[in-house]
Amino acid sequence: xxxxxxxxVTGVIGxxxxxxxxxxxxxxxxxxxxGCDAGSSDGGPYYLGASASMxxxxxxxxxxxxxxxxxxxxxxxxxLGSATTGGNREQLKIQENQVxxxxxxxxxxxxxxxxxxxxxxxxxxxxxxxxxxxxxxxGAHLPALTEKDIDNSNHIVAQIGAAPFVKAxxxxxxxxxxxxxxxxxxxxxxxxxxxYDLALSLHMGKILECAAASAEVHTEGxxxxxxxxGKIRKDHFLVVPTNxxxxxxxxxxxxxxxxxxxxxxxxxxxEGMVDLSNTHYEQIDPRTVKISGTKIIEGxxxxxxxxxxxxxxxxxxxxxxxxxxxxxRIDTLITGARKRDEENFGDVExxxxxxxxxxxxxxxxxxxxxxxxxxxxxLIDVVAPTQEIATAVCGLTRSNMTEGKFKGQKxxxxxxxxxxxxxxxxxxxxxxxxxxxxxxxxxxxxxIKNTYYEx
Amino acid sequence: xxxxxKLIDVARVLRSRSADPFVQTIDIFFDDEEIYxxxxxxxxxxxxxxxxxxxxEPKEILELIYFDTAKGIKISMKRRIPSGLIGDSDPYxxxxxxxxxDFPIPL
Numbered sequence: 001x002x003x004x005x006x007x008x009v010t011g012v013i014g015x016x017x018x019x020x021x022x023x024x025x026x027x028x029x030x031x032x033x034x035g036c037d038a039g040s041s042d043g044g045p046y047y048l049g050a051s052a053s054m055x056x057x058x059x060x061x062x063x064x065x066x067x068x069x070x071x072x073x074x075x076x077x078x079x080l081g082s083a084t085t086g087g088n089r090e091q092l093k094i095q096e097n098q099v100x101x102x103x104x105x106x107x108x109x110x111x112x113x114x115x116x117x118x119x120x121x122x123x124x125x126x127x128x129x130x131x132x133x134x135x136x137x138x139g140a141h142l143p144a145l146t147e148k149d150i151d152n153s154n155h156i157v158a159q160i161g162a163a164p165f166v167k168a169x170x171x172x173x174x175x176x177x178x179x180x181x182x183x184x185x186x187x188x189x190x191x192x193x194x195x196y197d198l199a200l201s202l203h204m205g206k207i208l209e210c211a212a213a214s215a216e217v218h219t220e221g222x223x224x225x226x227x228x229x230g231k232i233r234k235d236h237f238l239v240v241p242t243n244x245x246x247x248x249x250x251x252x253x254x255x256x257x258x259x260x261x262x263x264x265x266x267x268x269x270x271e272g273m274v275d276l277s278n279t280h281y282e283q284i285d286p287r288t289v290k291i292s293g294t295k296i297i298e299g300x301x302x303x304x305x306x307x308x309x310x311x312x313x314x315x316x317x318x319x320x321x322x323x324x325x326x327x328x329r330i331d332t333l334i335t336g337a338r339k340r341d342e343e344n345f346g347d348v349e350x351x352x353x354x355x356x357x358x359x360x361x362x363x364x365x366x367x368x369x370x371x372x373x374x375x376x377x378x379l380i381d382v383v384a385p386t387q388e389i390a391t392a393v394c395g396l397t398r399s400n401m402t403e404g405k406f407k408g409q410k411x412x413x414x415x416x417x418x419x420x421x422x423x424x425x426x427x428x429x430x431x432x433x434x435x436x437x438x439x440x441x442x443x444x445x446x447x448i449k450n451t452y453y454e455x
Numbered sequence: 456x457x458x459x460x461k462l463i464d465v466a467r468v469l470r471s472r473s474a475d476p477f478v479q480t481i482d483i484f485f486d487d488e489e490i491y492x493x494x495x496x497x498x499x500x501x502x503x504x505x506x507x508x509x510x511x512e513p514k515e516i517l518e519l520i521y522f523d524t525a526k527g528i529k530i531s532m533k534r535r536i537p538s539g540l541i542g543d544s545d546p547y548x549x550x551x552x553x554x555x556x557d558f559p560i561p562l
Contacts, residue, residue, distance in 0.1 A: 044476050044539015044546045138517045140533035141477045251484065254525035255468060258482045262474045262531040263518050279524065314541070353542045362550040364535070366510060383541050432540060433476060 002233070004032045004191050007242070008208040009227040013038045013063050013080065014055030017211075018225040021242035022066070025229060026074065033190040034071050037183045037209055038095065039082025041306055042260070048086030048155055048180075049308035049431030055085070057098070065102045071175065072108050079165060079176045079186050086306075087180030088155040089118040095177050103455050113173035115164045116449040117180045118157050119305070121150050123447055124439075132440040133305065138262075142436050149307070153434045156307035161270025162202070163444030165189030171452060180306065182269060183209035191232045199296035202274050204230045204237040206267065207256060207291070212241040214256030218287075219245035236292035238284070247287040254281050270444060272298040301444055307435025312351075312383040314427035315390035317398045319378035319416040326415045327372055329406050330356060333415060337400035341393055350384035350393050354401075378416060387426055394424045463556040465490050473548035474531060476538035478517065481552050484527040490562065491526040499560060500528055508554050511535075 010017040071078035084091035157180035184205030191201035212226035226243030258264040267274045275295040282290040357377030360367035384390035468484040485491040506513045515533040538546035
């Protein structure tokens with residue numbers, strides 16, 4: 001147990017990777033595993049709810065092919081977590097099919113583990129009855145879960161920690177595909193299975209999970225992308241980007257510990273609370289940082305649960321206004337269009353949101369800048385009980401914004417240009433998070449199913 | 456008289472990002488130890504100014520932490536609209552930090 005080296009190629013598979021430095025890294029290092037995150041909840045509930053992929057499957061398959069070929073060439077484990085964005089059972093199946101297609105194209109053979117972290121309603125109701133599902137106590141998330149919330153959800157997944165991956169490694173899996181998983185766990189599993197320190201393994205996972213997002217570009221010109229190497233040893237780990245124009249620095253790594261976390265010092269994981277209060281960062285060469293001192297407060301094992309429920313159908317329309325005569329009266333125009341909707345659709349429930357890009361679309365009522373721009377982008381966004389109604393409301397709003405008359409109007413050719421045809425785009429079902437809770441677990445694999453296949 | 460500088464001019468990094476679909480975070484990092492220490496000592500960035508700037512209740516600010524190792528400040532607050540719902544223009548929460556750019560830092 002001298003050191004264990006993992007490589008992270010990209011923050012999420014399908015987001016683009018630096019192929020050259022990835023291949024070179026294997027010539028310069030004895031790499032022990034390849035890890036890659038394949039999902040995220042950052043984009044909101046849609047992808048989990050609709051079993052859709054946030055990134056193009058065309059790019060995902062190309063990158064998956066590179067990773068799978070490399071892992072098999074070097075006979076090292078390939079671990080992926082949060083399959084096809086949301087990590088539900090259907091999304092795990094999509095990723096399984098992608099891997100099988102690549103294996104068959106290249107005549108690859110390996111032992112594959114599938115880790116299913118979607119939880120069944122009956123299991124969840126039992127846990128709820130035992131008082132083992134709790135809301136977050138900060139008041140920012142959802143209130144206490146009910147049986148009805150479980151019944152109304154179309155998918156509920158658990159964000160697993162490293163244990164189900166470690167189990168798959170112990171069961172000799174060579175390719176591991178998991179449903180929803182903590183990003184850090186994907187990279188912590190191999191070190192943990194080899195007996196490295198739990199806190200350091202998870203912390204290295206946290207730095208590796210976004211690939212070289214924790215590094216800086218040090219050469220002029222086109223930055224490109226970079227993978228990140230993590231080398232764990234007995235009492236510390238090192239991180240260094242594969243692209244030689246990039247560098248890990250004490251400030252870039254320490255600031256990455258803040259990234260996407262509510263609290264930078266105490267970070268909850270399924271295994272316990274990772275404690276960075278005594279973490280030490282040291283620059284050991286211009287591109288490499290050494291990290292030590294991270295601890296873990298073990299116990300209080302939990303999975304975070306994420307679940308979605310459909311809330312209606314969505315239709316959108318994009319518009320563009322260049323006429324200053326119209327921009328001056330934009331709020332009158334919008335109010336007028338809304339009034340026409342109320343008269344036409346007073347008997348149906350819908351949500352209509354009209355945003356003005358170039359004015360206040362990004363910050364809403366917090367926008368302090370009030371000067372009128374020369375050009376405004378418009379998004380008409382509607383959610384309604386059926387696609388037909390959503391499209392009807394969106395379409396009528398569009399007509400009344402385009403054709404609406406007002407006092408002082410100079411010319412009536414149309415108020416708003418329509419840059420995208422078809423004018424109204426049907427988006428299908430839209431979702432909200434119905435579940436975002438903590439579940440106390442009796443063991444680190446509770447409710448999680450590992451299955452194995454000889455591919 | 457004290458000289459005033461804008462936060463964006465004294466910070467190395469001023470960024471925002473969602474921590475999850477319900478929580479917005481803002482991270483501020485400094486290169487200059489003196490400036491960081493002064494801001495920390497006088498609590499120049501505090502819950503009151505954040506609550507005023509983002510029009511939220513102080514109790515909706517989940518964390519406001521000065522972290523010396525990184526010479527950084529982490530602010531976590533409840534999102535106004537959860538990520539990806541109708542009405543939300545910014546699921547990743549990358550815009551709100553701009554409201555702090557011009558915040559005056561007396562030096």
